[in-house]
Amino acid sequence: MSDSTDKILYCRCAFSQVVPVKTKEEVLEKLCDSGRDFECVSDLCEMSARRDDRLGELLEGDGKVKIAACYPRAVKWLFHQAGIPFPEDGSVEVLNMREDTAETISKGLLDE
Numbered sequence: 001m002s003d004s005t006d007k008i009l010y011c012r013c014a015f016s017q018v019v020p021v022k023t024k025e026e027v028l029e030k031l032c033d034s035g036r037d038f039e040c041v042s043d044l045c046e047m048s049a050r051r052d053d054r055l056g057e058l059l060e061g062d063g064k065v066k067i068a069a070c071y072p073r074a075v076k077w078l079f080h081q082a083g084i085p086f087p088e089d090g091s092v093e094v095l096n097m098r099e100d101t102a103e104t105i106s107k108g109l110l111d112e
Contacts, residue, residue, distance in 0.1 A: 030106035
């Protein structure tokens, strides 16, 4: 189980139609209702393409980072493409909104 210091990152996938809208909306609603702090970014793909320095900042700090986005391999590649080393020590967990249900993603993010 994680504690409330874990960082949650939610990608809106604003420039791609590959994540079901209903899933994105339900996960975002659950996060908002939870009262937990989380970081919401417009689109990790766009950030990677721009080599946005903020990508590295999102992984900084203590505790685990949970990312609600796309396929884990794609998210790892996005960080790599932006020149940001992706931790392989288990400190980052990627939850796949393309394939999993909003309920599964929300439970994984919030440890319910």
